[in-house]
Amino acid sequence: MAWTKYQLFLAGLMLTTGSINTLSAKWADMFSAPGCSNAPEHGFSHPFLQAVxxxxxxxxxLAVFHILLCHDRRRPTPTVEPGESFNPFLFLPPAICDMAGTSIMYVALNMTxxxxxxxxxxxxxxxxxxLSVAFLGRRLVASQWIGILITILGLVVVGLADFVSGNTDGGHKLSEVITGDLLIIMAQIIVSVQMxxxxKFIYKHNVHPLKAVxxxxxxxxVILTILLIPMFYIPAGNLGSNPRQVLEDALDAFCQIGHKPLIVLALLGNTVSIAFFNFAGISVTKEISAxxxxxxxxxxxxxxxxxSLALGWESFQGLQILGFSSCFWERDFTTDSTNP
Structure with missing residues (x-):
């Protein structure tokens, strides 16, 4: 069945904003500028502030959801389902998982x-x-197990490509690249708990996806903004990539932004793109399919x-083609139509 213009727009929006999201986060990591108190020029390494x-x-x-709801109520026949009432604190556990997983991934993005x-x-x-098998009582079909095995193969290939190349194009040591790759895998465990x-909560309480996000x-x-205060004083040793070597130095980040305002563009790119990416992803699922x-x-x-290749952020590695191919095929298997 041919796609409508609206469906093509949604697909293009999701692909574009999703790509911008990762690229803008990486672009922010590549900036360097002086910090506070005449601190020498150093890299913009502020993963927790980026997560904020x-x-x-x-x-x-959430604001978009309420705007759509108010606009929809003016229509003779409303089309937006507000969903049933629920305790917002039900989404505190997945929010904590999101916070932890995202922060770890931004730390890892600095390394790979x-x-x-x-x-x-x-x-x-x-x-x-x-986890779906263990806690949601699902039964995965054979094609989905094949998809999982292909995923494992793809991860091994990508890790091997990083190990063989050293992935030092961005000035990263091999030890940093390996640590970054392992942190990304660790973050995915947390993200899977979140998902x-x-x-469970969205289906049980019929929550609108935009409202859930x-x-x-x-x-x-709110939580991560408050946590920036103790992070400002917690020593992190070599893990702290800021002059004071603390877990997160938000003041240093704003001083760097003051010296190099272009950093704001990368941060805004991350903020705006994640909002549009979530909207487009939810709409693609609704209008086309998961x-x-x-x-x-x-x-x-x-x-x-x-x-990344075109911008010179990294060099070509043949093994990454195999890794990408496996990533594509595993989704073809794991998104089997029998998946509820």
Whole structure:
């Protein structure tokens, strides 16, 4: 069946904003500028502050939901289902998972390439599938188990490509790249818990997806913003990539932004793109199918890889083609139509 213009628009919006989201986060990591108190020029390494901006983008989905709801009420026949009332604190556990997983991934993105980062995120398929069996009582069909095995193969190939190449194009040591890859895998375990919790709550309470994303964004934004205060004083040793070597130095980040305002553009790109990406992803699932959403997510990996090569952020590695191919095929298997 041919797609409508609106469906094509949604697919293009999801692919574009999803790619911008990862690329803008990586672009922010590549800036360097002086810090506070005449601190020498250093890299913009502020993963927790970047996560705060990302949650601000998710929080905007809540505002969009209420705007759509108010606009819809003026129509003779409303089309937006507000969903039943629920306790917002139900979404606190998935919000905490989102906060932890996102923060870890932003730390990892500082250590590895944007393309490897995006490919390794495919590990969420493995852990989500296993947790769905354990806690949601699902039964995975043979094609879905094949998809999980292909995913594992793809992760091994991507990790091997990073190990063989050293992935030092961005000035990263091999030890940093390996640590970053492992952190991404660890984050996917947390994200898979988040996805299982979200699915359980959304279906049980008939929550509108935009409202769910926005509620999580609210909790994540408030909690992580408050946590920036103790992080300012917690020593992190070599893990702290700021002059004071603390867990997060938000003041240093704003001083760097003052010296190099272009950083704001990268942060805004991350904030705005995550809001549109969530909207487009939910709409693609509703208007087309979840399978199409997963395929578009696979294409996003290709776009990020090609753009990174074009910008000179990384060099060509043949093994990454095999890794990308496996990431694409595993989604083709794991998004089987029998999946509820």
């Amino acid at each position: 901006f990302m949650f601000l983008g998710e929080l905007s989905c 390439s944007a393309s490897s980062f995006q490919m390794l995120r495919g590990a969420v398929i493995i852990f989500t599938g296993l 299982v919790l979200e699915e 926005g509620t999580e964004g609210f909790f994540g934004f 399978t199409t959403r997963m395929v578009l997510d696979s294409l996003r990996t290709l776009v990020i890889w090609v753009v």
